[in-house]
Amino acid sequence: GQNIDQPTEMTATEGAIVQINCTYQTSGFNGLFWYQQHAGEAPTFLSYNVLDGLEEKGRFSSFLSRSKGYSYLLLKELQMKDSASYLCAVRDLGFQKLVFGTGTRLLVSP
């Protein structure tokens, strides 16, 4: 089975840096994804890690440690529009489906 844990809610200030953690215990692993979801909208792809290390993409970075079953999403220079839910998802080894965590709701305040 799969178990994915991430904090329920986080708050941060505009211009700051925030790190959203995700831990997972899975029977198979074929990559970890981060998605952003604004209220009432579809999830949109942010990042993908399959090997250990840091992937940087503009203001967003994602880190993976497969031995620790751990990932984080780092958001820099926070903007008000970054207020959203951030979903961590692990790709199943055999059938390519994504198994999602419950999501972390991030609130950015002025």
Next chain:
Amino acid sequence: GAGVSQTPSNKVTEKGKYVELRCDPISGHTALYWYRQSLGQGPEFLIYFQGTGAADDSGLPNDRFFAVRPEGSVSTLKIQRTERGDSAVYLCASSFRPGTEAFFGQGTRLTVV
């Protein structure tokens, strides 16, 4: 189309009725996924199609749920004898091939009253 299209965007139905939810994936995408998302939760996997065939339907909650993709493009999720617990947002996603980035549609919000 430019993105994954789902219709209707909202559906209200009475308990016990039959509903069909439609997903039109991005043109050329061979992999198609259905997920269900309840309020405050992450998307929950239902079924995955590769081409016309259901490669993994392990997430369908019971035999009231069925999905088809007869021509390898548009997919329909069918729910028989709807129950109030079926109320959720049903999300469809597609990817160019299995394992590549999945693009989600806006979802169909199903409310069973």
